[in-house]
Amino acid sequence: MSRRGHAARLRDKLSDRDMAILRDLEALRLLTGKQLRRLHFPDGDPVTQARKVRATLKRLSDLGVIVRLSRRVGGIRAGSEGFVIGLSGWGHAVLGLDSPVPRRHRRVVETKPAFQAHVLAVADLYVGLVEHARTGSSELLEFAGEPEAWRRFGGLGGQAITLKPDAFVRLGVGDYELASFIEQDMATESLPTIVRKLAVYVTYWRTARNSRRTGSSLGCGGSFRLPPASSRRPEHQPVPSEARALFSVCLTTDALPSLTQLEHEGGAL
CATH class of the missing domain: 3.40.1350 (Trna Endonuclease; Chain: A, domain 1)
Incomplete structure (x- = not known):
């Protein structure tokens, strides 16, 4: 299967909110689990919000459209909210389906803490x-x-x-x-x-x-x-x-x- 064909199959498995998450990751490069919760899961009590974020991040990671960096913000006690998330190559490919010209994909790599903090x-x-x-x-x-x-x-x-x-x-x-x-x-x-x-x-x-x-x-x-x-x-x-x-x-x-x-x-x- 071609790369574009696989990207199209991935997109069929993504909801509107999933796509909005990918677009934010493309625009901002990195987001924490907490920032994603504040952006895309504003409703409900904190426990419900956190559960939805964990489930969504796991599913997007299993599909291969996001990557999770090893560094956490706030230490291990921060849980899933402390994870630093980036867009994978497949995530870029999914977003590129709507682009008439090939888009430049920024590869997410482990970077220095100072750069991530910025x-x-x-x-x-x-x-x-x-x-x-x-x-x-x-x-x-x-x-x-x-x-x-x-x-x-x-x-x-x-x-x-x-x-x-x-x-x-x-x-x-x-x-x-x-x-x-x-x-x-x-x-x-x-x-x-x-x-x-x-x-x-x-x-x-x-x-x-x-x-x-x-x-x-x-x-x-x-x-x-x-x-x-x-x-x-x-x-x-x-x-x-x-x-x-x-x-x-x-x-x-x-x-x-x-x-x-x-x-x-x-x-x-």
């Missing part, structure tokens, strides 16, 4: 935004992780530049649409690296302003949000004064209110 922190922001949207307080219009959130553009001197945020978020709050690039700072990057990244954001902003003047389009923009330690804040870095309002800084625990408040000072591109 990926899961970005995923946790997405989970929080989905839960916030369920309350009716906001509408999650778009959430793109890496590399879909990246922006390729020509600098003011014509050189090719790629802006590489960790995520791009577009929210509907009341009558407003709020857009932000996200940088999830885990205090692992050096200050010179942060300075260089801030400079790319400023260049992107300046190029966007110039594009508007000439009637061309640079794509989606927004404010740039980074949750750093005090010494890593943009106001402590060599950022031009006219661009400082682009950056909104908060702790990870304060990301949701920072992203959804209408009074933020982020500059629209």
Whole structure:
């Protein structure tokens, strides 16, 4: 049987919720069992939710469309909620059935704990935004992780530049649409690296302003949000004064209110 034929047979065995889980894993790269519960099993008491998650993950693993990494979040006492889950090659193949062109499959491999922690922190922001949207307080219009959130553009001197945020978020709050690039700072990057990244954001902003003047389009923009330690804040870095309002800084625990408040000072591109 061909690879596509086997993928089609696998898809016939998957529910709508199964497919939604695979799409989230494709977009976010990694999710924990707890994050999957919050995303796809919000109803019922915690015991029932946990049982459904365990059964679903076992079935998807047996079908070969997901892989479970050896590292747990929260230790062995976390149970199935602590498992770190990724999309397998067959999972990518199932999602690729709807694509007219071959899609690039990112192979899930055991990675360093620091990398996994960063990926899961970005995923946790997405989970929080989905839960916030369920309350009716906001509408999650778009959430793109890496590399879909990246922006390729020509600098003011014509050189090719790629802006590489960790995520791009577009929210509907009341009558407003709020857009932000996200940088999830885990205090692992050096200050010179942060300075260089801030400079790319400023260049992107300046190029966007110039594009508007000439009637061309640079794509989606927004404010740039980074949750750093005090010494890593943009106001402590060599950022031009006219661009400082682009950056909104908060702790990870304060990301949701920072992203959804209408009074933020982020500059629209």
